[in-house]
Amino acid sequence: MATLKQVAAHAEVSVQTVSNALNAPHRLRADTLARVNRSIELLNYRPNRNARSLRTSAVELIGYCVPNWPNRTHLVMDQFLHALCAAAERTARHILLFTAEPGVDGMPTYDDLHARRLVDGFVLSQTETRDPRHGWLKNQEIPFVSFGRVWKETTQPGPWVDVDGAAGSALAVRHLYDTGRRRIAFVGWPKSSGLGEDRLGGWRTECKRLGLPTTSLAVRCREDSIEEGARVTGELLDAGREVDGIVALSDILALGALRELTRRGLRPGPDVGVTGFDDSPLAEVVSPGLTSFRQPMDLIAEELIAILTGGSGGAPAERLLQPELVIRGSSVPG
Amino acid sequence: MATLKQVAAHAEVSVQTVSNALNAPHRLRADTLARVNRSIELLNYRPNRNARSLRTSAVELIGYCVPNWPNRTHLVMDQFLHALCAAAERTARHILLFTAEPGVDGMPTYDDLHARRLVDGFVLSQTETRDPRHGWLKNQEIPFVSFGRVWKETTQPGPWVDVDGAAGSALAVRHLYDTGRRRIAFVGWPKSSGLGEDRLGGWRTECKRLGLPTTSLAVRCREDSIEEGARVTGELLDAGREVDGIVALSDILALGALRELTRRGLRPGPDVGVTGFDDSPLAEVVSPGLTSFRQPMDLIAEELIAILTGGSGGAPAERLLQPELVIRGSSVPG
DNA sequence: CTGAAAGCGCTTACAG
DNA sequence: CTGAAAGCGCTTACAG
Structure with a gap:
């Protein structure tokens, strides 16, 4: 292994x-540069990163x-990691x-x-509602950036990048409306999830804007x-609420909706339009394909790295990115 | 940030x-040790890893x-990465x-x-049939260990850890046999996959051993x-092959089988027993649950790290680990 | 059991 | 534009 010294001598x-x-x-x-570069090449020199x-x-x-x-599935983690690495x-x-205990115990x-x-700093992900890590790191003056908001009442400590879930839901409602649906339900998570409430809010606002009903049309799953x-989904259908559209908070929940519709002889797409969230690999692989929202992973990763490595220029950076609707069979009427 | 020198002085x-x-x-x-440790604690000293x-x-x-x-899903990657990190x-x-071009271009x-x-060395995964990376690294004398075999005709370059797919298939056949199935089909991949052929072989051998038919019961998917x-699965059923068991090469394929059975009014479990491979998060989340094989991730990771860091003691290490059958509703007759 | 010294392979003011 | 020297923070024979 050649060193700087040997290259210099050469x-x-x-x-x-x-x-x-x-x-x-x-x-x-x-x-001089040309001569040095020739020696570098000849000796196959690679600078030792540790010394640097x-x-x-x-x-x-x-x-x-x-x-x-163990209980939750992170179906787009490989996409995220690849984008982050790149x-x-x-x-x-x-x-x-690295691995760490959850919450403050891992700090x-x-x-x-x-x-x-x-490491020089951290990228935080799997951000939990009221995640304690952000405040802790900020306190210790350890550089970090968060993918995802913590949904505290107070200002979030440190910079973050997130995807606009409310806008996604609104877009989903609008898309289902445009394909002729007039009773659009929302299938969500427990109230404790800030992310869930954000997406729920987007659904409600857009329904109201379009003059669509919302009463009894928002339901919550336990997991x-x-x-x-x-x-x-069964509950929604049993109650005779005449649902013709379902905005699901995740692809997994949407898959459940698809299954229940099919089981009852309803055709996802023609009879009831269904949308998911995150555009996981599953969305593409089921039949009919699941309409879902793609997170702009490359852009997210780019922003995270830029913020983390860009030095602290004034106020902490906050970037809300827009998800992209990927239309597949589950929302197409024809 | 305290240094060794400061601790020494203190x-x-x-x-x-x-x-x-x-x-x-x-x-x-x-x-002396106690005194030094007190100073370390007091100054909150952490050795600089770069210097070391x-x-x-x-x-x-x-x-x-x-x-x-983009086309294949790696549903257990988070499990693998977590085990490897730990x-x-x-x-x-x-x-x-890190990211790299596929195949030899990435070397x-x-x-x-x-x-x-x-880095000191590499863990290779996503091993392809006839993967060129192993030979290349071995040639350059760069330390590595492979999760997965390359299925070459010649001896595999370098150490590896893998899960015994043939034994898994055999176990699946045996389990379906024990639950009363007598016409057990195999749903697999194209011939080009060494891993696929390994698991197919296990199915065939075990069927023969139990006196079960195999003719026209092995089918291949394109992806x-x-x-x-x-x-x-539709093909198998159309042809009137009276299939009452299906060993699928992956959870994804098994999910397809479940869907097709359900669509035709057949009950996965009672009517046709189905097994998958890899025990992905999906297996647990569908209904009925999918019987599948869990890869012993912690053990795999442990072996990979031990081999990579254990020095090269003689012959390259080769470890074939046994998968564990996780029984869920899709294979239960009652 | 403890210490003085050399050195790992770089980069960075600084001087020429 | 180029070079001699100091130093980043450790570890490791070696001597006492």
Whole structure:
């Protein structure tokens, strides 16, 4: 493994000049630069990142805590991680994975990774309603950025990027309205979820704007499962509420709706329009395909990395991105 | 941020002694150790990992390439990553994520990460049939271990850990036999998949051993989708092959089978027993629940890390682990 | 059991 | 435009 010193000797310049060739090539005369680069190539030199980090005290590694939810499924995690990695790499950084206890119990792990200089900062995801991590990190002055809001009453500590769930729901209602539906239900989560309430609000507002009924048309599941989605869909249908559209809070719940409709001989799409959220791989793979909202993963990742690495320019950055409606068979009348 | 030097000054010992307190405490007298530890605690000292790595030339980071398969779903990736992280952390290591071009085009990325000392070695996953990465890394003498076999005719380069798919299929057949099925079909992948052929072989062998028919009972899907699973299940039923059991090569295909059975008024479980593979989150969430094989993720991760960090003791390690049958409604007759 | 010294491979003011 | 020197924060033989 060649070192800077060996390259310098080979090119007959000082180590400083080789370092400049790599990090500030404009400081070298063209012929010197060419000579140094030839030596670098010849010796197959790769700068040792540890030595660099020790000197600059920047490791160019970003910590991400890999979630462990035995009960919840994170169907788009591979998409998110891939986008995050790719965005980090565009700034010559990488993602370091770690595990930690949930909530505040895990914070010493974050602190330790930062203090030992394994990472420069963190990307938080799987943000919980009233997530305690943000305030803790901000307090310790550890750099971080959050994917997702914490839905506190107070201002959220630190910068964040999120997808506009209310706008998504509104768009879903509008789309179902445009395909002729007039009684559009909402299948959601328990009240404790800030994200759930946000999306519910979007549904209600848009229904009212369009003059559609909302009374008795919002139902809540106990958990995010196909079973629960099917159960509450059954309730909606049993009660004779003449539902012809369903905005589901997640793809999993939407799948439950599809199953229950099919079981009762109703055709998802022609008879009842159904939409999900997150455009998980499942949405594409079921039949009829599930209309859903794609989170703009590449953009999300890009913003997260930009905020985290961009230095703290004044007020904390807050970016609300728009989801994109992906229309498939489950919402198409014909 | 306190340094070794400051701790040494505070405890009135040399830096060497502080270093020993951390890395070889048995070398210190008990009272010295106690004094040093008090200073460490008081100053909230955390050793800088970069400095350590520079000195020892071990970064204690393991590279893992995050897959980007728009068409295939990796439903247990979060489980795998969590297990891998946890196992790495038990040896004071972490996982570094990166992206790379598929196949041999991505190898310069692997090489670079290793040469710049961002990682000590790699865990390979998403192993493809005839995967070129293993030979390449072995050639470059870059440490790695593979989750999954490459199914070449020749000996596989480098160490690996895998789950015994043939044994899984055999176990599935046996389980369906034990629940009274006598015409057990196999729903698989194209011939090009080594993994697929392995599991197919297990089904065939076990059927023969039990005296069950196999002729016309093995069908192949074009891709791993619910749609395809449903289609070939339809074929099996149309042809009047009197199938009463289905061993599907994946949970996704099994889900297709369940859908098609239900669509035709057949009850998965009582009428036709169905099993999947991988015990993805879907298996639990559908109704009836899908009987499937759980990969022993924690054990897999443990072995991968042990092999990668355990030094090269003689012959390359090869570990074939047994999957565990998780029985749910889809295979239960009553 | 403890300590002084060299060195891992870089980068960064600073001087020429 | 180029170079000599100091130093980032550790660990590791080696000597006492």
